[in-house]
Amino acid sequence: MIRVQQAPFDAGEEQRYLLAGRTDIGAVVSFTGLVRDFNERPDVTALSLEHYPGMTEAALGEIVSEAEARWPLQGVCVIHRVGRLAPGDPIVLVVVASAHRRPAFEACDFIMDYLKTRAPFWKKEHSITGDYWVAERESDHRDAGRWESDNDNAS
């Protein structure tokens, strides 16, 4: 399930929903990203997230499909929020279920790495000293590159 929404989400509720009625799932890994009150500048007071409707959902769908092709997964949930958020607010949720823990851990990590470098979201931070658009990070590209060096790492 893939959702782009302004409203907050409840990670626990989403995980319960993903697992409801299933007894074939042996592992579930959940990642929640939160708004920090510091980033490129201290004193971040809010964050505005913009996206490209249509392309966003398609890009997320492609990332999830690729994860499903690499690991044996039994359920994936990706929720990304847009609009204005405050420090401490949840931004992104990735829940991955599998029969065993390793594919669940790896696929969750993979989805976040690809989401950060391929899904059309843009962050604008509002700080005490003004507003600015967040710059891309070299480390995010390095993280995403880890999955390209050995394509067949499903285990």
Added chain:
Amino acid sequence: MTLTHLNQRGEAHMVDVADKPESRREASASGYIRMKPDTLALLSEGGLPKGDVLATARIAGIQAAKRTHELIPLCHALALSKVAVDFRLDEENSRVEVFASCRLNGRTGVEMEALTAVSVACLTLYDMCKAVDKDMEIGAIHLDTKHGGKSGNYQRQAPTSSTPIVTGEGMAGQVSVGARCDIDSACVRVKFLAELRERLGISELSLPLDSLPSADVGGLKAALVKRDARFARLTEGRVLCAVNQVMALDPTPITHDDEVAFFPPVTGG
């Protein structure tokens, strides 16, 4: 980030600036006092009972800047090298705008001095005019710019933070999709997203397909640059492109009614 005027136990203390290097410090601040149009007219004609209002308020502002340390508990006494206070009569909004700037070569910033100058100049304007108008209102006192010092330069942004990021018909945090070509002949719809939209000052436009030197993304860029030099930004640095919401490169072909989006590197998650 911590509040520098609080020590580790959270008690107020004066920051020791003895070891900070001296540097050129400048700050400017502004505010306004709104009054009845009649009061503003009297003020500009010099017809108020207490005499030359603006000259008095200017001196008051300068004096106040020099004595900021007596008013604000943890401010240092500074040997300001320059204090300027200026006024602008804004008849449209029936108010007097007050501007102050302060400068010194020293170890602490001068924003409190500039803000104090504006505040006291406004209060003096009130005092000078209150005989004819008690409804006057002082407002929007804020720092405009600050230069020098460890925290670097500051430039106040236009107050856009309260407006959500919206382009076209989209909702907050979104960009509208599916806008129609506003040209009769074959055309291409172009969108600019996020920071690129703000830098270019445009969110969408349509272009006749036959204005492109070649029917691909590279041709579209060339046509845009020809139309307006600011689109040269599209060929500088990292600008990404999608045709019909699929990532594209310069040779990617474009046909009638395609949606082409240009955007900066993504930063979600």
